[in-house]
Amino acid sequence: NRGEIAVRVFRACRDLGIETVAVYSDADRTALHVTMADYAVRLGPAPSAESYLSIPRILEAAKKTGAALVHPGYGFLAESADFARACSDAELTFVGPSPSAIEAMGAKTTSRALMQWAGVPVVPGTTTPARDAGELAEFAREAGYPILIKATAGGGGKGMRRVDSQEDLSSGFARASAEAQASFGDGSVYAEKLLLQPRHVEVQVVGDRHGHRVAVGERECSIQRRHQKVVEECPSPAVGPELRRRLLSAAVAAAETVGYDSCGTVEFLLAPDGSFYFLEMNTRLQVEHPVTEMVWGVDLAAEMIRIALGESLSFTADDLAPRGHAIECRLYAEDATRGFTPSPGVVSRLRMPEGPGVRNDVGIEAGSAVPIDYDPMLGKLVVAGADRDEVIGRLSRALDEYEIAGVETTLPLFRALVRDPEFRAAAFHTQWLDEWIGGRSLGPPEAAVEEAFLAAGCISIDGGTPARARQDRGSRWRASARVEALRPPHHPSRGFRP
Amino acid sequence: NRGEIAVRVFRACRDLGIETVAVYSDADRTALHVTMADYAVRLGPAPSAESYLSIPRILEAAKKTGAALVHPGYGFLAESADFARACSDAELTFVGPSPSAIEAMGAKTTSRALMQWAGVPVVPGTTTPARDAGELAEFAREAGYPILIKATAGGGGKGMRRVDSQEDLSSGFARASAEAQASFGDGSVYAEKLLLQPRHVEVQVVGDRHGHRVAVGERECSIQRRHQKVVEECPSPAVGPELRRRLLSAAVAAAETVGYDSCGTVEFLLAPDGSFYFLEMNTRLQVEHPVTEMVWGVDLAAEMIRIALGESLSFTADDLAPRGHAIECRLYAEDATRGFTPSPGVVSRLRMPEGPGVRNDVGIEAGSAVPIDYDPMLGKLVVAGADRDEVIGRLSRALDEYEIAGVETTLPLFRALVRDPEFRAAAFHTQWLDEWIGGRSLGPPEAAVEEAFLAAGCISIDGGTPARARQDRGSRWRASARVEALRPPHHPSRGFRP
Amino acid sequence: MNVRRRFVWRRSGGRAELTVESRDGRSVTFKTEGDEIVADLAELPDGRRSVILPSGRQLTGRAATGPDGRAEAWIGARRIDVELADPLLDLAAESAHAAGGAAEIRAQIPGRVVEVRVAPGDHVAAGATLLVLEAMKMQNEIRADSAGLVARVDCSPGQAVETGAVLVRIESEPVA
């Protein structure tokens, strides 16, 4: 979550005529977000603690370049009240909400209490950070399994574990707490009742520093793998006008309670019976913000900057004219054909789809290194159209045009998804994708005869390992190493049929 | 006009789940529109007459691959009634209007007469193809100079000449007629009174084979170089609701008179006093169709195919919800820094802009050859946003991201235009750009000291002519050859300061 | 250039011989199981190749072989699964197949070993978790692909491992 969002924010700055400053760790010296910036300052070595999580070094960088605004992006310090406070102490304008709002919503247990007070329905769960599994056992007994253990400081599926029975509770607690510690520097977790087959529906809210607050429609984010969103769309196929009205006013009420004055997202769980529960509020720009931008015709990244500069919202609820539909696919450097194992490396080829309805928000270019040190998101493919069917038609075309070599990605997952009848019918929920992936092999299709001809022709004429293909061999060797880890080497003929 | 529109149409086909067949001349065997097609058939050698203009060879190609639909794109046979007729004779569905409509609108003199009959105002001009300059002299005398000589079969500024006085009439006639012959295989021309400082405003019309006809807003196309559109936008900054109503109903009336049943464009000249005159109707998809698609939320290329398949329009006038603004820049392989001289060659590098509001419709990729044989359009950059100011902000960002090496392009023109106060104020007319270009040097800016440092650093460390830069040298030599043609070689120090 | 090459094309259906012949590297004759076609094979500037078959069918892609004779092939923007073995390597592979042996579980990516769940001498079932490897902030469970006896454990908790490093050795046991 360094490159892609930095590039997005820099584009918003350029559009507004604002100069840009990139910060980078040694792993990112030649990354796209650095080479497109007007200024760039080194923070430190690759480990986040010494670079992207180091508040003093970031403030130093701003001071050195005379920056006036600091945009936290998402991930890292995006939801750190301390960072927001440190910025204002250093007389820098933090592009985000007030520290108090971040604090109130940041501690998930506090925010749940706040929402109950504000009359926004919440999922049954514990209200204080748990120090050991025992504290959760009691709640689990009365609420009943399955329960979900979540990081108090969390987000993005990190430090989250489903627990189905008493036996697994302590191991689940340990694993979740460990991940939370690793990801957020805070190992405290809490528990929630796990609703079965809910949808994840969230509302985009925008507030300014003059008391205006507007809800900019909802997003459907039920397509998740291990609690990590992978496909998002706007609007939600499950939300009609009446439900939308109730969702949006609940979201505005949530924003009001903390005097929210930036772009933020209120997440809800939507039960099959149409009832919904407050999940959490993300006090930052969301990865999936582009689907809202394309359908509602707003520029959330630019709006967020204008708000930080003290401007009033550029629109009221009545000005907004939503039109059509949009779907986003998150491209991760994870090998969808082999259990989504991380796939760091060098992007040897990158060919992005273009044409009507297509928007590419990526943080890489051909030659970019994808380091092991950070989140594996490469970027997003966002497609818009007149209605969901047109979007799916354009999306499958765009996915067929999308070429990334050198690192394995989640493209094979999306290519299979867009052809799936249940996906096309929008008949899914937050656990749907994990079940769907379950049995499936997302491996490459076996060559048809004319495809074998082309391959044989290339090899025959260019020779065994043509210079031009050499750039790919790195990835190929990595791939075969992976294969060996997954199966004994004495089945060579199965090597390329996972 | 082979690659870019073919790619656009293929994308529309993919979106609709239709297989694609490319036709190509020997100059285009490895062009993008061929390598992205499901099927491809060679037409013949590079010269258009033996390839893209050969009706029998195109029909043969359709027969060979069992194609059912034939899309003419634009340019070449796009407005040939004979071709449309030949297709239906061969039991192929021509994706375009009926031959009779093409014929009626194709001969500009006939169409003018038709419009007069239909009560649509037309510019004073001759009503029959002229065989010699003498025929035009008479009209010029009564209408008064300046007059405009235009190809009867014309379009796109080819075979068009402004004549300011009696003396220049015969040479202008000769040149226009020669170009008309070369471009359209028909040397006949006619004359029109030249309105001073008019705007070029055109209306997109869509009709189906069930009698429905809808006008999908207007486009502003006044930014022209030598009568060739280079920048188009939607909506026109010069058109208010009342004028729009009158323009749209005039356009629908024009379409009605010929029973128009496809996508087409009715072009008008808009005088400073708000009066407008029918110019011509283009019976095809227009190069600038994307600005309408982005503002009006329709897919004209796909609609055109559905109409050809006999479907009813997917929308009525009331369904349409225009939103925001869009601007298109046409990228030509012409050297804007040296009098827009054609610049064929090989595209050694291509880096397209991405992100919010950006749409790339291009027919090239890195490595593509830009042959001397055809129209020099490489593609289009289209940018949309909430209003004209947001679009211009995004457009200048996108232009700064756009890198094309190996061939010279019109990018420098656009980068200068978007910063021009008159352009930003939309204070222009059809002759404005030629005057604007007049005095200006669009040459590269002189290096600032830190830019000189970077250049010197690259040269010092990579050596005099690093391998990686070698790919550009071709273009560089071409560039310097060009310089020599424009000035004596004994001012070496001026070599790179045109 | 004069090209003539034979491949063993291995697919789920079994093996087939596939030959490629060309005098000029552009007009190419392909043969497999009786089919014989002559196609136009053009090289693209970026090294891909476009083939146009007699039917007009057009495919663009690229392919290269590793030393083991297997191909890495892309058609359009996606990888496809095609095994074009050199007839000699093919035989070698066959004999290796017959031999059987021990499986080395290797690191798929650089990372840090969080937990080791097995010890030498353990019998593991297919799918059993052997160890937990952390990379890119996610904890990944490395599982046994087939049942066997843990012969050696070559890593320990907290250890950083590189791609391809051997983590655990499992001997396949004779089926009872």
Place this chain on the structure above:
Amino acid sequence: MNVRRRFVWRRSGGRAELTVESRDGRSVTFKTEGDEIVADLAELPDGRRSVILPSGRQLTGRAATGPDGRAEAWIGARRIDVELADPLLDLAAESAHAAGGAAEIRAQIPGRVVEVRVAPGDHVAAGATLLVLEAMKMQNEIRADSAGLVARVDCSPGQAVETGAVLVRIESEPVA
């Protein structure tokens, strides 16, 4: 690698000496007209280089020199005009400048000569149309950049010409 190089930087303001020094090809010292800075110069995978100056200013671009010592330089996505001459070539250029001589009007692009407007012995003014060349379906008028005497015409109507082909030679006349 140890690098030390001197350039003559020619700009509208005049000439300036510019030197580049580096021990490792990464940390680079730049000097011109008294200014001296040490910057971080990193190579990108596609051959571009990114420089970060002490102020934090970041520029990405590429540059190469032709045999005439002039640079083709790109900053970001656009070409910039920078002349970095080798001190020796610089002198040569100067003397050439002094010499003056005849101008060869060359074809800028391959095309077909449509019309020739001048003949040997003609006196032409700067900007006078010499001939009309058709390329890419457009007719382009080739004009004289400076006044002179037409010494030779090396092409004729209908003739196809290649890039760089000499079309007309013009001798600059002594100013009266």
